[in-house]
Amino acid sequence: MRMLKGIKRYITLVVVVCCCVWYVFQWKPLIKHNKLIKHGKKLSLAQLPNIHGDRENPDSIKWSSNSEFDRSGNKMLAIKKDDDVSSSLGSSWKFNNDTANQKWIYEWNETVVYQGLLPLVDRLNVYSDDMPRIIFNRVGKCGSRSVLDIFRNLAERNRFNMIESLVYTQKILPPEKEEMVAQVLSQIQPPYLFQRHMYHINFSYYKLQSPSYINIIRDPIARFTSQYYYRRFGDGFQERTWTFNGTERERYQTINECVLRDQYECSKRRTFYIIPFFCGNDPRCKQPTEWTLKRAMANVKQDFKVVGLLEELRDVFLVLEKTWPTVFGGSVKLLEHPSEGQMTNRTAALTRAKEKPSPKVTAILKEQMDLEYRFYSFVKSRFHALKRKLGIRHKL
Structure with missing residues (x-):
């Protein structure tokens, strides 16, 4: 019985820790973003934490497991600020002008948002x-x-x-x-x-x-x-x-x-x-x-x-x-x-x-x-x- 109680406590502790980690690194940034919006502050999504990338360098993009490849197996193109052609809307984000190899279909799991996972503009x-x-x-x-x-x-x-x-x-x-x-x-x-x-x-x-x-x-x-x-x-x-x-x-x-x-x-x-x-x-x-x-x-x-x-x-x-x-x-x-x-x-x-x-x-x-x-x-x-x-x- 003591062993069973110990196992239950251990499992409970692991679940609590996982939930805390998920909250801090995934959901909390979005809640903070929404609160700022409600107070009249319009942040661009480019300013949200780059959850799967380098937090110190927002241009450093790492791929999440569900978005690295599209349905046909082609690797997703990263869209960075130093690419050649700017958005037609005048955005400061630059977009890959190699339309022959451009990726047009994106999959989104709705838990992370960063440039490269989705084709974002900063306005x-x-x-x-x-x-x-x-x-x-x-x-x-x-x-x-x-x-x-x-x-x-x-x-x-x-x-x-x-x-x-x-x-x-x-x-x-x-x-x-x-x-x-x-x-x-x-x-x-x-x-x-x-x-x-x-x-x-x-x-x-x-x-x-x-x-x-x-x-x-x-x-x-x-x-x-x-x-x-x-x-x-x-x-x-x-x-x-x-x-x-x-x-x-x-x-x-x-x-x-x-x-x-x-x-x-x-x-x-x-x-x-x-x-x-x-x-x-x-x-x-x-x-x-x-x-x-x-x-x-x-x-x-x-x-x-x-x-x-x-x-x-x-x-x-x-x-x-x-x-x-x-x-x-x-x-x-x-x-x-x-x-x-x-x-x-x-x-x-x-x-x-x-x-x-x-x-x-x-x-x-x-x-x-x-x-x-x-x-x-x-x-x-x-x-x-x-x-x-x-x-x-x-x-x-």
């Missing part, structure tokens, strides 16, 4: 149509993985920075992290596209100019059905390991059985999913209420330049091309003529073992997803109006 960005800043706060199970495959290809072809978050499960951000993310995105070298599963951030709350948001949604029942079976069986990416938090009987339960048995997984609370991505990080945004719906609609009108429909994906890319041709030019061609590898990825991204809801279950879901369908109709109406404005004819 807040100012919006320009020629140098767009775009956030794709993608809704789950709305085709975003297939869309991202095209965006990555475009980043290399059209030479814009694409920032990909390595955080996949935290959709709602606590206030400190929300502000930190807003600050970072306000100092990324444009043109850029940032993608992440996350709820809308109100940049004006932090006295920052908002980037342009884009998103894609789909029929709410179709989305929920895809998510229901995705949790159980995954998709065609063989390297993924899928776990289901439930019994084997629950795993093989159809969506019809789940709804008719009135189980929590298929309740109104669990089917309320799309609207919070547009409402934001206010705790009230998680509740299926009229207030949540109205706030989501207001944010779409204010901050979202394009919200398209998965059912009209070709038109989504046409709209994006016309809106930002320097970023999304060529996207329709990539959609219609994918490479063999892209075709394989699209097929693999399809959720397995889906069974459509019966007419009875569809009626039940439509009733309990009334807010989601009202928002879907709102987005659909705006998207069709935008297509007409841009001269894009809707194909039946």
Whole structure:
């Protein structure tokens, strides 16, 4: 017994020490940064501690394990002050002008910020149509993985920075992290596209100019059905390991059985999913209420330049091309003529073992997803109006 108590004390001590070290070297600098901002002091992210580099020499860059290599195995280029060409925004940071070898796709773990890990400038960005800043706060199970495959290809072809978050499960951000993310995105070298599963951030709350948001949604029942079976069986990416938090009987339960048995997984609370991505990080945004719906609609009108429909994906890319041709030019061609590898990825991204809801279950879901369908109709109406404005004819 004494030995067990000694082991428990030792483990507790190790955990406490690790937490203290993490706080001092990772989280404390960001908290200090946020406090300064709240008191009206605008620090550039270039002034944050270079956590993985030499603290005495901020130009000395060391690579973290998750950012040293990109998806294709190419080593990331360091961006230092002594490079040849300056930013088009007049920043004091210099950027590598060897565009043939320039890195355009960056992965960010959201715990460290320093020059080289991300393409930063040392001043807040100012919006320009020629140098767009775009956030794709993608809704789950709305085709975003297939869309991202095209965006990555475009980043290399059209030479814009694409920032990909390595955080996949935290959709709602606590206030400190929300502000930190807003600050970072306000100092990324444009043109850029940032993608992440996350709820809308109100940049004006932090006295920052908002980037342009884009998103894609789909029929709410179709989305929920895809998510229901995705949790159980995954998709065609063989390297993924899928776990289901439930019994084997629950795993093989159809969506019809789940709804008719009135189980929590298929309740109104669990089917309320799309609207919070547009409402934001206010705790009230998680509740299926009229207030949540109205706030989501207001944010779409204010901050979202394009919200398209998965059912009209070709038109989504046409709209994006016309809106930002320097970023999304060529996207329709990539959609219609994918490479063999892209075709394989699209097929693999399809959720397995889906069974459509019966007419009875569809009626039940439509009733309990009334807010989601009202928002879907709102987005659909705006998207069709935008297509007409841009001269894009809707194909039946």
